[in-house]
Amino acid sequence: MLRIYKRIRQTLTHSLLAIAASSPVVLAQGLGNSPYSALGIGELYNEGNVTNMGMGGIGISNASPFYLNMQNPALLARRTRFTVFEVGLMGQSKSLSQNLNGGLQNQRDFGGNLGYLALAVPANTRWNLSLSLKPYTYVDYSTRQYRPIAGTIYEAEYNYTGRGGLNKASLANGVRITKNIYVGVEAAFVFGNITNASDSRVLINDNTGAGVQDTRVSRLNRANYSDIIWKLGGAWRPKLSEKWTLNVGATYDPQTRVNAQETDVYQQTSLGGTIISSSDTLRINAGGRATLPQRTNFGISLEKNNTFLVGLDVGFQQWSQFRTSTGQPGNLTNGVSIATGMEITPKATSTRYRDLITYRLGFQYNRLPYLVEGVQIKDINASVGLSLPLGAYLVNHVTLSVVGGQRGVLTGTQIKEQYVRMALGFSLNDWWFRKQVVD
Template sequence: MLRIYTRLRRTLTYSLLAVAATSPMVLAQGLGNSPYSALGIGELYSPGNVTNMGMGGLGISNANPFYLNMQNPALLAQRTRFTIFEVGLLGQTKSLSQNLNGGLQSQRDFGGNLGYLALAVPANSRWNMSLSLRPYTYVDYNTRQYRTVPGTIYEAEYNYTGRGGLNKATFAHGVRITKNIYLGVEAAFVFGNITNTSDSRVLINDSDLGIQDTRVSRLNRVNYSDIVWKLGAAWRPKLSENWNLNLGATYDPQTRINGRESDIYQQTNLTGTAISATDTLRTEENGRATLPQQMHFGISLEKKNTFLVGVDVGIQQWAKYRTVTNQPGNLSDGITVATGLEYTPKPNSTRYRDLITYRAGFQYNRLPYTVEGKQINDVNGSLGISLPVGAYFVNHVTLSVVGGQRGVLTGTQIREQYVRIGLGFSLNDLWFRKQVVD
């Protein structure tokens, strides 16, 4: 018991130091500038951990006794009597490009964040529980546009900025019903705030009127807090002595979450000094945003602790998303298809190189964002590796790299080419191990 607390303390210390070292970047950017995060509740983080990240996000039907499955709560019960603590760190570099004003405009960006903190403990031989804290979405964008004011010779400048995001604190349970059937449920408290600001001014500078420095600004801020649910199920029949077929499914029901919105207009000069009284449209008014239902299905073929290959499919009904004022979010339904594999040469060997785990994966996403009538696609490939560390090699350090692209240089679409890196730590130990004295 003392050993796991010592390891937890060390890992927390190292993780907090890493987060502190990058805190300005984390607070400022999340995972970097993303114009598409202006829509809905922002960009969604992947629900899997760094281990799943290395094999295309695969995790609905597959579980490993050395790692925590955070995608399907039912598979918590597949774990052994080990307690596990996990930490994940994420970083991303990307290049954004767009055809604008007859030329190609480009920008490079970088961001990083704490991916998750998670702890799972066995309640008994059939029942496991987990606690986790992780970011759910992030909003980070800053764009500027120039357009001619209709009916005049003047041009107007428009600025749009967004910051914030939502977090999830989850409490999940997984129970083994029969030898091969598992059921699970996850309750998550979603909380956070999103701030969107916009301003505009007419660009006038002539001898008669002088320089016009009046800026009209709008600030919209929504604070969210509520509970959402996820249900999970899995069936893992044996095909032979060493091979298993794994089937899994999860269901996130459509949920309305509480929000408090403030919406303010004001006139300022270019230095930000107010030149008119604030026009408050809404002040801390209560509303409920609608999060759509999501369904995910997975199938995988597994050779015990050695080889696994599988496919996951997900459907997200984002067209049914509604804001806290019950307005459509201009989103479309999304689809996710992921395939991946995992390989450990000889899990029972005493040679270190035989215990290293390798992963590879591919993912296709039809995102909920639509530009000029065309839905944005995201295609990426991934590689991962887990290195065993510590006594008995039951702990692991995992590195995963994802490279991909979303959007294309057609019309006004924004193309994002990105490389995402994840670093994860998985610590295992026995819970309430009875000491033996000779």
């Protein structure tokens, strides 16, 4: 027992230190500049872990005894007696292009973040629970526009920036009801803040050397969010034969109203930073509730004795239901996601190391909730990945996944984003709770 308590204390201590060290990263950074993150509550992070990323993000119906499933809480109950601790790190290189003012504008960007920290433990032979901390959304954009002022010879400059995001601390439970039926529920505390700033000025004195006399009108909007959201999950795993198993799963995130406090401030300054007028505070910590839309996901997969798996996931989210904390629509439309993927382990019972390496391949098609000139933005990507077993009995794994894709096209004012997303994950398994037997 003393050995168990020491192990628990060491793991929790290391986890808390990792959370403390990485919290500023989680709160402050995303995956690089994304103009689309200006809409709604920002860009959503993928709910899966690094393992799922390597096979198109599928994970609604499929799970493994060696990895933690964070997409369907019901499949936590598929885990064995092992306790698992997982860490994921993510980075992204991105190229942005847009046809603007008769020419092609380009920008390259890079961003990185902590993907998740998660711990899952067995409560008994039918019930598993997990704790996790991960970023939920991120806002990271900076744009500048110039527009002529009608009826004058002057031009106006507009700057828009946004930073922040929401984080998600979750407690999930998965229970095996019968031999093949699983149910689960996840309660998550969502918290964080998003700051959007904009300013404008008329370009009058730039050619006279007296630009510091120009007046800049600025607006700062800051919203703080904190509330509990829910997810329900279910799975069915009938045996088709001695070797083959069919997996069917579904999850449902109900529409939720999240508590928010919003502050809006206007101010006039010179370009040199001199305050021309005192701040005009329209709202300060004004209470409200933002509406997050419902989401449903379905998955089906075919599995052969932990050596081969192929699956398909489909997801729907009604972003047209989104409302800000003041009840305003977010100019979003409903989103659809279709993903397919596979993984192969050459021989799971082999004693040769190369037979235990797992290889993954995936493809994903998304209709994003963003509209540009009435056209819905699409995201298409492909992924590869592999897991290397480590440690005693080779039950621990280090996983690498790479996703490459594109969203948007160079039509009208659309922004084309071409990206390569890299992720590194660690899955550490150990048998904590075992009875000591005296022979």
